[in-house]
Amino acid sequence: MKKLNISRKAGTSFYYRLSIATLLIILMLLVSSCGLRYENKTKGLEKAKVTLGNLSAVISATGVVEPYNRIEIKAPVAGRIEEVLVDEGDRVKKGDILAWMSSSDRAALLDAARAKGANELRYWESVYKPAPIVAPIDGFIIDRNVLSGQSVAVTDAVLVEADKLIVKAQIDETDLGSIRLGQRVNIVLDAYPENPVSGKVDKIAYESQLISNVNIYYVDVIPDRVPDFFRSGMSATANFMLNERQNVLILPSKAVKKQNGTSYVFIRGKGGKIEALQIKTGMESSDSIEIISGISKEAEVIIPTSQILKETIQR
Numbered sequence: 001m002k003k004l005n006i007s008r009k010a011g012t013s014f015y016y017r018l019s020i021a022t023l024l025i026i027l028m029l030l031v032s033s034c035g036l037r038y039e040n041k042t043k044g045l046e047k048a049k050v051t052l053g054n055l056s057a058v059i060s061a062t063g064v065v066e067p068y069n070r071i072e073i074k075a076p077v078a079g080r081i082e083e084v085l086v087d088e089g090d091r092v093k094k095g096d097i098l099a100w101m102s103s104s105d106r107a108a109l110l111d112a113a114r115a116k117g118a119n120e121l122r123y124w125e126s127v128y129k130p131a132p133i134v135a136p137i138d139g140f141i142i143d144r145n146v147l148s149g150q151s152v153a154v155t156d157a158v159l160v161e162a163d164k165l166i167v168k169a170q171i172d173e174t175d176l177g178s179i180r181l182g183q184r185v186n187i188v189l190d191a192y193p194e195n196p197v198s199g200k201v202d203k204i205a206y207e208s209q210l211i212s213n214v215n216i217y218y219v220d221v222i223p224d225r226v227p228d229f230f231r232s233g234m235s236a237t238a239n240f241m242l243n244e245r246q247n248v249l250i251l252p253s254k255a256v257k258k259q260n261g262t263s264y265v266f267i268r269g270k271g272g273k274i275e276a277l278q279i280k281t282g283m284e285s286s287d288s289i290e291i292i293s294g295i296s297k298e299a300e301v302i303i304p305t306s307q308i309l310k311e312t313i314q315r
Helices: 002-042 104-116 118-127 306-311
Strands: 047-049 051-067 070-074 079-084 097-103 131-134 139-144 157-162 165-172 184-189 197-204 209-211 214-223 235-252 257-259 262-268 274-284 288-293 300-302
Touching (some): 051 184, 051 274, 079 104, 097 104, 097 157, 165 184, 165 235, 184 214
Antiparallel strands (some): 047 300, 051 165, 070 157, 097 131, 139 157, 165 214, 184 197, 184 235, 197 214, 274 288
């Protein structure tokens, strides 16, 4: 019997130790589950880092590449084009001969002489000279409308010349107060978005145009240089520079939320829990915002969802 009592005590001690171990395992699982719940809560959320960079505040407007001065070059008399000496894209100077033409009388006479033989034709070609068509300004040819041998009237535009290409931007009247002469502009062509061109405001229209029930003012932007890929009629976006800050801390605008005049970012706190952190912001652009204080460079923040907002700053 005494031996049996010892066995029962040993069994009781075993079950006691087993119960304690089980409780510890359950407690560990609960803690782990709690941490996992917070971890899963932030898993898959979009994140952003505070970086050092330049920030620009701009007004963006649509525009079109156009000649600053566009001149249609017409024939001085009705007749026939004998030879065209230039092509589209060629640069010319004022007074350069662009084409030769015969008046209607000369063309008829040469045709009659040609029928009589080469000697007769050479004689009348030397006696009755063709008329030149000359460049009226320094510039380049943007359109060629005729071929050699083509008949033209005095109303026909034989060639079209431009002095230089600019961007004519459309500015809403609500933004006009922020536009000034000489203002810096960043030009981005739809066809070449990877090759922006800098320029400046040259002229602001005094009269508006009603487009889609909105008062629009045309603003001429002259590029600092005109690249070879510029073509008249191309669509462009003109970004008018309002302010610029260099070497400042910036975050994407979507990473910062504002409520009652206070700005917040969201970070992963202890145990993976998301916490709202109050910060001070500065200048804003269309997609970025300056961070003045409250968070350091390289810090990682979480792009908040509506649920995060509800559980933090909105509660």
